[in-house]
Amino acid sequence: MSPRKPSPPTQSRRNLAEEITGQLRAAIVSGQIKPGTSLAEPVLAERFGASRAPIREALIALERDGLVEFNDRSRTRVRSLTSADIEEICSMRVALESMAARLAARKWTAEDTRAMDENIRRQDRAATLGELSHLDVEMHEYVVRLAGHRRLLNAWRGIRWQFEMSLAYTHRLQQKLDFEPHRITVDSHRRVLEVLASGKPELAAKTMAAHIEGALEWSLAQFPVEPVVA
Amino acid sequence: MSPRKPSPPTQSRRNLAEEITGQLRAAIVSGQIKPGTSLAEPVLAERFGASRAPIREALIALERDGLVEFNDRSRTRVRSLTSADIEEICSMRVALESMAARLAARKWTAEDTRAMDENIRRQDRAATLGELSHLDVEMHEYVVRLAGHRRLLNAWRGIRWQFEMSLAYTHRLQQKLDFEPHRITVDSHRRVLEVLASGKPELAAKTMAAHIEGALEWSLAQFPVEPVVA
DNA sequence: CACTTTAAAACTGTCGACAGTTTTTACCCC
DNA sequence: GGGGTAAAAACTGTCGACAGTTTTAAAGTG
Numbered sequence: 311m312s313p314r315k316p317s318p319p320t321q322s323r324r325n326l327a328e329e330i331t332g333q334l335r336a337a338i339v340s341g342q343i344k345p346g347t348s349l350a351e352p353v354l355a356e357r358f359g360a361s362r363a364p365i366r367e368a369l370i371a372l373e374r375d376g377l378v379e380f381n382d383r384s385r386t387r388v389r390s391l392t393s394a395d396i397e398e399i400c401s402m403r404v405a406l407e408s409m410a411a412r413l414a415a416r417k418w419t420a421e422d423t424r425a426m427d428e429n430i431r432r433q434d435r436a437a438t439l440g441e442l443s444h445l446d447v448e449m450h451e452y453v454v455r456l457a458g459h460r461r462l463l464n465a466w467r468g469i470r471w472q473f474e475m476s477l478a479y480t481h482r483l484q485q486k487l488d489f490e491p492h493r494i495t496v497d498s499h500r501r502v503l504e505v506l507a508s509g510k511p512e513l514a515a516k517t518m519a520a521h522i523e524g525a526l527e528w529s530l531a532q533f534p535v536e537p538v539v540a
Numbered sequence: 541m542s543p544r545k546p547s548p549p550t551q552s553r554r555n556l557a558e559e560i561t562g563q564l565r566a567a568i569v570s571g572q573i574k575p576g577t578s579l580a581e582p583v584l585a586e587r588f589g590a591s592r593a594p595i596r597e598a599l600i601a602l603e604r605d606g607l608v609e610f611n612d613r614s615r616t617r618v619r620s621l622t623s624a625d626i627e628e629i630c631s632m633r634v635a636l637e638s639m640a641a642r643l644a645a646r647k648w649t650a651e652d653t654r655a656m657d658e659n660i661r662r663q664d665r666a667a668t669l670g671e672l673s674h675l676d677v678e679m680h681e682y683v684v685r686l687a688g689h690r691r692l693l694n695a696w697r698g699i700r701w702q703f704e705m706s707l708a709y710t711h712r713l714q715q716k717l718d719f720e721p722h723r724i725t726v727d728s729h730r731r732v733l734e735v736l737a738s739g740k741p742e743l744a745a746k747t748m749a750a751h752i753e754g755a756l757e758w759s760l761a762q763f764p765v766e767p768v769v770a
Numbered sequence: 771c772a773c774t775t776t777a778a779a780a781c782t783g784t785c786g787a788c789a790g791t792t793t794t795t796a797c798c799c800c
Numbered sequence: 801g802g803g804g805t806a807a808a809a810a811c812t813g814t815c816g817a818c819a820g821t822t823t824t825a826a827a828g829t830g
């Protein structure tokens with residue numbers, strides 16, 4: 311699945327379980343480990359040079375992220391994303407993030423505008439280069455965090471990595487098909503920033519919803535056929 | 541914390557971990573184990589006559605349910621509910637369940653009406669007797685499930701037990717203070733059922749939101765002072 | 771008595787092992 | 801070869817153990 315890496319240059323982050331979770335997550339989200347792949351504990355244990363205990367915890371964490379699923383007999387496999395999934399993810403984002411925007415708009419400060427503006431600027435640059443960046447997700451996370459709603463953030467985390475996985479997939483597809491980079495969202499982000507800073511909660515919510523739905527439209531339009539990450 | 545129970549009459553449900561999760565969850569939600577209580581793995585292990593492995597998994601599951609929280613040093617303790625928490629739970633329910641109602645209204649059938657009507661009838665009975673029943677939560681879960689949105693259901697589960705915990709707390713308080721039983725919601729439920737069956741998604745969403753917010757009003761009104769489950 | 775300091779007790783993270791099942795693989799018989 | 805069968809390999813659930821840390825309790829000091 312990948313060359314042995316008992317413990318790469320990276321210093322042990324926190325504990326083994328979290329370190330492994332992070333590595334596996336990155337591999338799944340990036341498509342390095344493909345959907346459908348079976349993840350057996352003993353195999354992973356050897357690959358990471360660890361025992362099964364931390365592996366087990368990592369798998370549970372990944373299940374929580376919606377990246378893997380457990381079989382009836384508890385066997386683990388990487389989940390795949392169908393177009394239906396992508397729409398589900400999108401509709402959840404609309405519900406959660408428009409709520410987040412409404413709350414965040416109330417607490418918005420000049421500092422937030424500066425931070426977000428900087429982020430958008432960098433996204434613009436990345437888009438020009440046709441790079442896939444985490445800036446988009448980070449920006450949205452920024453808003454959700456600012457909302458200051460613990461359970462909202464928690465629910466959002468439940469789809470965060472699935473969303474990132476779909477982004478990575480779209481990006482790969484784009485490159486393969488030599489499409490033009492996805493810069494539409496940059497303008498859209500500017501509009502979102504505007505309303506967030508304007509301090510109009512309801513408008514912020516609506517604009518955020520429109521922004522996310524717009525991104526979905528664009529995303530689905532990229533797929534000539536049934537878009538399935540598998 | 542409670543008398544030894546290596547394995548009560550109940551046959552082993554699925555696996556030990558889930559069985560323990562269920563028992564602990566019930567104990568926490570019902571207030572049998574009070575907020576703030578520390579849950580050490582070795583202690584629980586002995587209490588359930590199990591090793592630490594399944595206990596550990598149970599604790600992780602409970603954390604996911606929002607019933608316990610992990611310390612910086614990974615120590616586990618039962619979470620308490622402040623009025624702010626209750627409002628958070630309510631606002632999440634509004635967001636998630638109004639969305640669920642919108643989706644469910646589209647798939648509503650006569651059979652659903654029958655099932656829900658039966659449920660409401662039983663709630664009425666329970667309310668008259670001043671009993672705490674799971675029927676309320678069950679009804680809402682019914683709608684969320686019917687929505688047929690995997691991630692929505694998942695997010696809802698993230699607050700489900702916290703909600704139930706707050707209900708149980710309110711109920712206890714009610715009994716102690718000898719308040720009249722909570723029957724307002726029964727009428728409110730009827731209205732919700734009506735719009736769900738009417739097949740008007742938008743209206744269903746709004747009505748559901750109002751219903752949940754109404755329940756919050758009522759709930760907070762029960763507390764003369766800062767309502768804290770602790 | 772309040773305050774340290776020290777020793778004891780308790781916890782978490784991780785490991786390796788074993789039993790019971792499920793899945794594969796290899797084999798045999800038409 | 802098709803189809804089934806039986807032995808082999810691989811998995812998951814659970815256990816007990818140990819090391820390093822954190823807490824708690826005890827003892828000592830001014």
